[in-house]
Amino acid sequence: MVGKFATGVVVVTTRLDGVDHAMTVNSFTSVSLDPLLVLFCAEKLARFHDAVLEAGVWGVSVLPASMEDASRFFAHRGRPLDGQLASWAHHRSPAGVALFDGAIATLEASTSAVHDGGDHSIVVGAVTALGTPSEGAPLLYYDSSYGTL
Template identity: 40%
Template sequence: MSRFATGVAVVTARAPDGTRHGMTVNSFTSVSLDPPLLLVCLTTGARSTEAVTGAGRFAVSFLSARQQHIALRFARRGEDHFAGLPADDGEHSLPVVPGALAHLVCDVDRHLVAGDHVVVVGRVREMCDRPGEPLAFFGGRFTEVALQHEEAPLWSF
């Protein structure tokens, strides 16, 4: 799997008791445009997984090339990932990563257990984005993407 280059995102949710949780993921996939669906694969039993499935809502923040420290912060098991982070809840009452390239706010459409992960399909309810360069992950390392700025986008979805 590590030979497949991906972006890096943080899945965040507020557990039914109000606690904020978040987890770094690279298993993000766009699923459907109409309706707008995406999926993430989350470790069974992880705090963030329980929060996402328990609350039925979550947010995905796409990390920028300058946010490797955020990816590391949200990958540490058993820590309060939000400690000292000025994360805004916004109108949707979900914590999101400040300064990320995009935020997608989702309702859980369905979820299913697959091996040691839970595949969570989210229906996008809100989104916002900002300019910037993406953080990438390849071969077990963070890396950056060499964008060909002189060319117009070929596709947009």
């Protein structure tokens, strides 16, 4: 049933001890406008989980349909961390996390709360920076397949 709910696709990034970490996420949503809060869910077994919680700051790149390759790449477990961002143009947010230049929207957030969500943690963040670096149709995920509007 949950696979029948269409979602957008983002890559969440963080930087810990000079190392970039990234993960494809489709469990991303806005929470509040005042203050501006967003959330995503991270699987507790993923190495990204501990890195993002320890770093306390993270970036979100909302992917356009043209970046399906990035979504697939950052969804794979166990890939080497060194050089993983090299295939996609990106820049650093004010806090130093990577944001994709080809994204249709970006944001930076600092973690304001973490809630237990079974085998995932629900990570809530206060948005500290916003951007719209590119234009394009959003990448969507529905019924285990990618699509667009």
